[in-house]
Amino acid sequence: MTATSVEKVNGTPKTSPEPRFDPVALAEAEAIRTRAAAEADAVRVEAEGKADAERALAAEKAEKERLANERAAMRLEKDKADHRAHLAKKAAETAKANAEEEKANKAAAEEAAAEAKRAVEQRRAEHWWKWGARGIYAVGLVIAAPVQFMHFWDPNRPFLIAAPALLEGLALVLALGAAWAVAHRRDVAPYRIGIMVGAAIAAAINMYGGLSDDRIGFNAGLIGAIASLGGPIVLMAYEHGIAQKADGIPSWRERRAAAKAEQEASAAREKARIERRAAEVSAAAERVARETAAVEEQARKDADRKADHDDVWKVANALRAARGSQYVTEQIWAEAWLLVTGCRTVGIRPEIEAQSRAAQAHMRTVTDAPVLGSLSQINSQRPTREKKDPNAPDGRRNNGGTPPRRTAGDAPPQSPLARTQARLERTPKNTRPSDN
Numbered sequence: 001m002t003a004t005s006v007e008k009v010n011g012t013p014k015t016s017p018e019p020r021f022d023p024v025a026l027a028e029a030e031a032i033r034t035r036a037a038a039e040a041d042a043v044r045v046e047a048e049g050k051a052d053a054e055r056a057l058a059a060e061k062a063e064k065e066r067l068a069n070e071r072a073a074m075r076l077e078k079d080k081a082d083h084r085a086h087l088a089k090k091a092a093e094t095a096k097a098n099a100e101e102e103k104a105n106k107a108a109a110e111e112a113a114a115e116a117k118r119a120v121e122q123r124r125a126e127h128w129w130k131w132g133a134r135g136i137y138a139v140g141l142v143i144a145a146p147v148q149f150m151h152f153w154d155p156n157r158p159f160l161i162a163a164p165a166l167l168e169g170l171a172l173v174l175a176l177g178a179a180w181a182v183a184h185r186r187d188v189a190p191y192r193i194g195i196m197v198g199a200a201i202a203a204a205i206n207m208y209g210g211l212s213d214d215r216i217g218f219n220a221g222l223i224g225a226i227a228s229l230g231g232p233i234v235l236m237a238y239e240h241g242i243a244q245k246a247d248g249i250p251s252w253r254e255r256r257a258a259a260k261a262e263q264e265a266s267a268a269r270e271k272a273r274i275e276r277r278a279a280e281v282s283a284a285a286e287r288v289a290r291e292t293a294a295v296e297e298q299a300r301k302d303a304d305r306k307a308d309h310d311d312v313w314k315v316a317n318a319l320r321a322a323r324g325s326q327y328v329t330e331q332i333w334a335e336a337w338l339l340v341t342g343c344r345t346v347g348i349r350p351e352i353e354a355q356s357r358a359a360q361a362h363m364r365t366v367t368d369a370p371v372l373g374s375l376s377q378i379n380s381q382r383p384t385r386e387k388k389d390p391n392a393p394d395g396r397r398n399n400g401g402t403p404p405r406r407t408a409g410d411a412p413p414q415s416p417l418a419r420t421q422a423r424l425e426r427t428p429k430n431t432r433p434s435d436n
Contacts, residue, residue, distance in 0.1 A: 140231030147224035151209030
């Protein structure tokens with residue numbers, strides 16, 4: 001007897017049984033749906049976060065580019081302004097240099113014109129001075145010679161007529177000798193003495209003739225004496241000026257200007273010496289003040305180091321004494337700190353280093369740990385649920401929070417097919433009726 005499927009029951013075709021309610025499968029399906037929804041929400045939130053991050057990065061990049069372009073434009077404007085200022089400065093410097101050069105050229109031209117004018121004036125004055133002196137000498141000779149001729153005229157001794165020529169010619173020849181001495185840069189003093197001696201002799205003879213000879217008279221003798229002296233004196237004064245110019249001897253005006261310039265230069269040197277002395281005194285005072293401040297600062301450092309780091313101070317003081325240094329320098333203090341604490345950074349001890357590393361490790365742990373709770377990236381996208389007060393009544397039914405009591409007939413009755421299927425499932429297989 002073979003087992004076959006039951007297609008009919010009591011002559012009625014058998015229908016497929018209705019699916020039964022499976023709580024486990026329903027819970028699994030609900031869990032799958034919940035997990036899928038959570039994953040979809042997570043993917044959506046992640047995508048939204050990435051999109052927001054990309055938008056933020058794009059906005060930040062655009063802002064950076066805008067700022068960079070703005071800074072570049074500002075730099076360009078600044079460079080243009082600097083270039084314009086540089087060109088303006090160069091133009092101003094060029095204009096100033098041209099103005100100064102033009103001013104210097106104008107001053108040089110004016111100085112050259114003034115020098116040329118002075119040279120012309122000097123030549124003109126020298127020309128008139130030379131011929132004026134010679135003219136005065138000639139006039140004096142014209143006046144003095146007749147007086148002397150009248151005084152020396154003697155018919156018995158006619159040769160005395162040459163005496164006036166000797167007396168007046170002596171001064172003239174000596175004046176010519178003085179001119180030669182000036183031209184050849186020789187000593188002119190003997191010639192001047194000879195001129196004055198000859199002129200004095202001629203003037204004395206003219207004065208004596210005017211007093212002793214009634215033909216001559218006092219007036220003629222006096223004017224003759226003046227003429228004999230005046231002409232050689234004027235000519236000698238001219239030659240004296242020429243000699244000073246040739247020898248380079250400054251005039252009284254030049255000596256006065258030189259003396260004034262020397263006084264001004266001496267006053268300037270004295271002022272500079274006083275200012276230099278004042279600067280030296282000020283520099284010495286500043287140096288003393290710096291040294292005093294350095295000594296006070298070193299004493300403060302030594303006191304602070306000895307009070308707060310006595311162990312390092314002892315080693316540093318020993319190093320100072322061994323090296324013969326006057327103070328505990330920064331290098332000695334750094335070496336002593338390394339020897340005592342083992343740290344190259346002055347001020348850091350092992351306990352401070354340990355505390356710093358622990359704090360850094362804690363900061364790394366906190367930074368790398370995931371964010372949970374309401375601040376997480378996923379949970380922050382979900383609406384928060386407010387917790388109900390535990391003393392609040394049950395809101396599922398208006399029965400004060402007490403679940404209802406179940407009685408017979410509360411559930412809907414099963415369908416006939418469901419009852420038949422349940423009965424078949426409860427019946428053993430060997431007792432089930434067969435179709436044949």
